[in-house]
Every structure is written in structure tokens, then in C-alpha cells.
Amino acid sequence: MHRRTQPLAAAAVLAATALPAPAASAAPSLATYVLARAGALTITAPAAVSLGNGPPGGQRSALMGTVRVTDTREPGAGAWTATVSSTDYTRTTAPVVTIGRANMSYWSGPATATQGGGTFIPAQPTAASRVTLAVPRTAFSHTAVAGVNNASWNPTLVLSIPFATATAGTYTGVITHSVA
Template identity: 50%
Template sequence: MALICIGFLTFPEAGAAGAVRAEPDTRSAPARSALGLNITAPASVALGSTTPGGTISAHLGSVTVDTTLGGSWTATVSATNFTTGGHTTAETITKSRVSYWSGPFTSKTGLGNPTYTPGQATAAQAQALDVPRTAFHATGLLGVLQTLTWNPTLVVSVPAAAVAGTYSGTVTHSVA
């Protein structure tokens, strides 16, 4: 029986202007933006294993946005294809087969009464990461410290023709 193992790196990314970090943050420290927005995500996660044609569903770990300015912000999630070996068609799980759902927030701190809206509140609302998706949106008062944390779930549907191997890809969270 062929075994498919899936792991990946997440690159914390900040982005009022869409700034991209060139290297992964292996310490899981927050990425900084000029607007007082910070986002922290796990540096790496092993999702597990399955057989070709199987599905893996796993929590990614805590993703946290904190702001020193308050106000409105949107956290976005995107992904690359997951590949192994020579990256041939049989060695690629396309990002359209990778779904994400943020779920509800797991903790929040701060003053004021901001409104937090998950991009995908339930598993039934999971969205394929073939294009960037909203992970969370906040609307609040300017000048108010706020922190929000959620533990999203990634669902990977492995093609039946996939070859055995350890697949890796990148899931990126950004905030603006």
C-alpha cells in the first residue's frame, strides 16, 4: 500500500501593501507591518498521512492577529501546490484540492467591542485555496489594542493517481 505523507511550512506575512517575507519564520515570531498589524502562524506543521485517493483533515495550530491601532483588518490565507519528488503531475496535489476553514475564534483580548467574522465558520463552508481567501475580518474602534486567535483546519484531498511520498507546500496567512 502506498503511503502519502503531507507536511508544509507556513510563512507569516504582513501586508498593508502586500509585502512578502522572503524566508520562513522558523521561530513563529510575528511579522510586522507599518500599520501596527501583526500576524503569527505556526512555522511548520505535519498534517499526517493517507493513501492515494484519501483525505487528510488537520488543525494548523493557532494563528494570531494583534493590532496596536485597532480598526478594521482582514486576514487572508493562500497556498501553493503540494509536491514531492520531481513535481510531476502524479507528484503534485494542486491547491484546488486543499481546502481551508477558519472556524470560530478561540480567544480574543482588547478593549472596545470589535466585530470578528470568520471567513469559513464551519466545515461545511470550507473553501478551496485555488485563490486567496478571507480567513477572518475585524471591524473595531481605531486606537484600541486588540488580539484575535483561531485554529484553522486544512483538508487535503489526495488524487487517486498520486504517488507515494512526502508532500510539502506553503500556506500563507497575511493581514492588512
């Protein structure tokens, strides 16, 4: 009988030494990662433009200067639309007088430069297609094609000066280009 207890005791000792040590306290953490598009969709436009001067009842026009959309979003850069809007034009010296934004017209003209795939679409390619800025308008757009792209254009501004309400002075307003 002595022989039987010895192998059992040896097996018990082996089993006890083969058991893993009790686990230490654990605090799992969830790790996340967001894959964002690299790059950006941006628009630049001239800081200022002067339409010169003109008499009541006349029109003043000027090229605004280069507006440029740059799309460096990757992967999957795609469609974008550039929008133009305007404020009213106000003479701030007494008496304060306002020329409404509906008196300002805009036409994008054709692209002066493009890069990348897809189709670049001027919203008002000719003077005959000019629009008033009484409400925000599409200025330029690009069809959905993956890859870095950019477009530039030099829009024309046309201000119709009201005959009855305009008085001499300097009028200031803001034209804003945005892209999404």
C-alpha cells in the same frame, strides 16, 4: 541759531544709536513632523504542520495550530482582514509530482480568543463552510473600532489526495496567512 542745531544734532545721535544692527546672514530650515500610528498590525502562524499520510483517493485533515492577529496601532486602530493562500504541493523526488492547491481546503473555525472592541468575524466558522485554497481567501476579519485588539483561531486543513495522479512520497507546500 546755535540752540536749534544742537537739539537736531542730539536727535540725530539718538536716532542713530536706536537703529538695530544689520542682520546677519540667515538660512531658514523647514521643520516637519509626521504623526504616525504607534504599534503595528501583525499576524503569526505555526511554522509547520503535518497532515500525516494517506492513500490516493483519500483525505487527510489536521488542525493547523493557532493563528493570531495583533493590532496595537494607536490612535485609531481599526478594521483588518486576514487572508490565507496556498502553493501547490510537490513531491521533489523523481518523478516530480504535484498535487494542486485546489485540493487543499481550509476552514477557520470560530475565534479561540479575542480582546478589544469591535466584531471578530470568522470567514468559515464551520466545517460545512470550508473553502478550497485554489485562490487566496479571507480567513478572519475585524470591524473598525478604535483601540488595541487581537484574535486567535485554530484553522482546519483538509487535503484531498488525487487517486489517479498521486504517487507515494512526501509532498510539501506553503500556506501563508497575511493581514491588512
